[in-house]
Amino acid sequence: MSIAVTAKGPRLGAWLDPNFGQSMPVTIMNDRNRFKTWPNPHRETEAGDVPLARQLVEQQVDAVVTGVLTPDAYAIFAEANIPVDLVEVDAILTLTEAVREGALQPADVATVEARFNVYQRPRE
Secondary structure, eight states: OOEEEEBSSSSTTOBBOSBTTTOSEEEEEOTTSOEEEEEOTTTTSTTTHHHHHHHHHHTTOSEEEESBOOHHHHHHHHHTTOOEEEOOSOBHHHHHHHHHTTOSOOOOHHHHHHHHHHHHSOOO
16 A cells, blocks of 8 residues: 655655645655655645646555645545545654554545635635
C-alpha cells in the first residue's frame, strides 16, 4: 500500500500540511516504511489541487492523507477509487500508520465540500 501525505517537510517526523494543493512537499510511504518525498510542483499555481491529484493518480497511490482539498481534486481521486482521509495536523508516520490500521474514516463528497467551504471563508 502506498500512502501519499501532504507535508510541511521532507522527513517522516514532519507534520501534515493541511492544504493539499499548496503543500510544500508530498511524501509517499510504502508498506515497508520506505518513502520518497518530492516538492509539490503545483504549489505556486492557483489551481494546484487538480494537477497534483492527477499526478498522484498516475503514481498509483492507494490512499491520500491531507487536511483540505477542493471538490474537483476529490472527484479525481473518487473516480480512481483512491480513498482520501481528511485529518487534523499530526506527524506523517503517525498518519500513515493510522491509515494502515483502518483508524481513519475516508472522506465523502459532503465532508470534502463542508471542510473546503469552511477553509475558504475569509478570516476576520
